[in-house]
Every structure is written in structure tokens, then in C-alpha cells.
Amino acid sequence: MSQKRDYYEVLGLSKGASETEIKKAYRKLALKFHPDKNPDDKSAEDKFKEAAEAYEVLSNADKKSRYDQFGHSGMGGQGGFGGGMNMDDIFSQFGDVFGGAFGGGGHRGGGGTRTVRGTNLRVKMKLTLEEIAEGVKKKIKVNKLVNAEGVTYKNCQTCNGTGRITRVAQTFLGAMQTQSACPTCQGAGKMIDKKPADADNNGLKRQEEIIEIDIPAGVEEGMQLSVTGKGNAGPFNGITGDLIVVIEEIAHDTLRRDGDNLHYDAYINFVDAVLGESIEIPTINGKAKIKIEPGTQSGKMLRLKGKGLSSVQRYGTGDLFVHINIWTPTKVNKEEKELLEKLKSSENFTPNPDGSEKGFFQRVKDMFQ
Numbered sequence: 001m002s003q004k005r006d007y008y009e010v011l012g013l014s015k016g017a018s019e020t021e022i023k024k025a026y027r028k029l030a031l032k033f034h035p036d037k038n039p040d041d042k043s044a045e046d047k048f049k050e051a052a053e054a055y056e057v058l059s060n061a062d063k064k065s066r067y068d069q070f071g072h073s074g075m076g077g078q079g080g081f082g083g084g085m086n087m088d089d090i091f092s093q094f095g096d097v098f099g100g101a102f103g104g105g106g107h108r109g110g111g112g113t114r115t116v117r118g119t120n121l122r123v124k125m126k127l128t129l130e131e132i133a134e135g136v137k138k139k140i141k142v143n144k145l146v147n148a149e150g151v152t153y154k155n156c157q158t159c160n161g162t163g164r165i166t167r168v169a170q171t172f173l174g175a176m177q178t179q180s181a182c183p184t185c186q187g188a189g190k191m192i193d194k195k196p197a198d199a200d201n202n203g204l205k206r207q208e209e210i211i212e213i214d215i216p217a218g219v220e221e222g223m224q225l226s227v228t229g230k231g232n233a234g235p236f237n238g239i240t241g242d243l244i245v246v247i248e249e250i251a252h253d254t255l256r257r258d259g260d261n262l263h264y265d266a267y268i269n270f271v272d273a274v275l276g277e278s279i280e281i282p283t284i285n286g287k288a289k290i291k292i293e294p295g296t297q298s299g300k301m302l303r304l305k306g307k308g309l310s311s312v313q314r315y316g317t318g319d320l321f322v323h324i325n326i327w328t329p330t331k332v333n334k335e336e337k338e339l340l341e342k343l344k345s346s347e348n349f350t351p352n353p354d355g356s357e358k359g360f361f362q363r364v365k366d367m368f369q
Helices: 007-011 019-032 042-058 061-075 087-098 129-134 270-275 334-345 360-368
Strands: 121-127 136-147 152-155 164-171 174-181 190-194 204-215 224-227 243-249 256-258 261-269 277-283 286-292 301-304 320-327
Touching (some): 007 019, 019 042, 061 224, 121 129, 121 136, 121 204, 261 270, 261 277, 270 277, 270 320, 286 301, 286 320
Parallel strands (some): 121 243, 261 320
Antiparallel strands (some): 136 204, 152 190, 164 174, 301 320
């Protein structure tokens, strides 16, 4: 599959473009590559769909925010329409953008009717830090509305199948005519004629579906991925809504996350801090050995470059920071206590005012050898 172009690049805009600029840019491209102006031109049709996909994301405040922060990865690996919408879907959802340029408000089929969009579904997904580090494919079961089989339709009697209600009001300027979507059929222009027993008044029924979701590496707690066309079906064979996946991160036993970086608290004993030692620490995908230099002080931080998490925007990999803590025993036996008292009585046990030692490290080394 070819790499998707940046949505702002598709519309010829900068990242800070306003809502008005986004709509204006999309309308310009949509009119240029409209199928009615470019019959049997596959290239123009692809560009028309590409522009619609970019507009579908950037014209939606929530999706635009996720895209600005996470790029195409924030769209659940699908982005925009994916494979879930066809040309008629584009006309029905964004027909108002075309105005009267192609008649019927850009909606193929005429009559002023519109396709009703299904509602979005929202699910929470718990992920371990290991899954977040590598990216993962997850299968989830959702209970969603789908179109029931055997449903037949008839024209709405309120609007006579037009999907619009026309009202005329007398004002001091004369008669003013306005149009609005039919409240009975929600602008669809049709109603249910016959339906099976398990269908509701919109021709929909509940059904479980197993959906596979591609989770990119580096996602974060609270991030929302949008899987296009996997939500509830729209009434009267309308547009299917989206599946919104909210990420929940399971806390790791030993590692703490801070963006793309990881942190680990390493506890060493007093002797190792004085003499130096090599210790083993956990990483997100195994273990690593690090060297504790002689004379290491509590609170020192070591950095393991590239041992953190991959950026969800693929800008690189974070680091693992190891925080050194010197562990102090709470209980000592008689022999250990005598040894410590002997150290305490030494004038070299007390550091100089500037923090330097008075030969203390060598004395400790001699005592323990």
C-alpha cells in the first residue's frame, strides 16, 4: 500500500489553516476533479477521493486534533474514509460544499434527499507497555447496529420523498421561502415499509462483529484511534459511523513512562556504590547491563539511549533513564554493627566541607578485602 500524503499537503494548506480556509481549499479541488467534469478519468477520481478524505478529517475538530498530534497513526492506521466510503457517500456527506455547481447540491440522485449517518461506537482498549512498544493487532468484539435483511422502503408522506420541507413566511420584504430537512424522515425521503421482526423502525438490528484493529507503536493513555466505517449503520442504508478506540495503558511493574522515555529506579547497596559494580536492569524488550562507577552517589541518573519507546509519529525512539538509589539496611547483626562503628570513629568517615572524602573510599576498600 502506498504511503498516504499529508492531509494539509493534499489541500495545499499549512498546518495552522482555519476552518474557512480548509473548506475553501477542499471545494476548489473537489470542483476541479469532480467526476461530472472528468468522466472516466480514474486519476481525477482518485484525487477527488483523496481531497474528500483530507477534508473529512480536517473539517472535524476531534479528528483534526488527533491528526495534528499523531499524524496518520492517530487515525487508527486507516485515516479518513479508508475503504469505508464510496463516491455517493462523499456526495451525501459533503454535498453542501459544492453549493449549486452541479445541481442537487452535489448529491447524486437528485431529489434533495440526504443519506443519514450512523452513530459512532466508542470502546476502551487496555494495552501493556510491551504492546505499546512494538505496536499490535487486536481483535475485539463489538455489539453494533447493522442493516437488517428483507427491509423495504416507501416514500415519506410528509415530504413526498423529497427529503425537504418548504415553508413560506410573509415578511415586510414580501414572501420568504425556506427549506429544511424533513423532521419525519430526517431528510432521507423514505420510510420503512416492511421489516423483519428483529429490526427496529430504522431497519436496523443488533449484531456482534469481530473487528481487527491495527494499533501503531507509541500510542499513549487517552489517545483515540478512529476506525472508519466500523460504527453503527446509518438508517435507511445510510453511511456507517466510525469506531472510536480509546487507549488505556496498563502500568508496568518496574518501568515508568514519560512520553517516549522510560524511567527505572535501581537500588544498590552501600559497598557497590563505593567500590563500583555491574548490575542488570530490565528494559522494555529484555535486560541490559550497566556499570556503576566507584564512588557513585545516590540520585545519580544514567541514560541508555534508544531504549525507550518509538514515537507514534515515527520521529525516533526515546531513552531509558536509570535512577541510582543507595539502599540503607534497617537491621544489622553484631559483627556488621562493630564494623560500621569502626568506620564511624574514623576521621575519614566525615567528608570535607566541599563534599570530598578524606581517603574514605580506600579505607572501606581495605576493610572489605
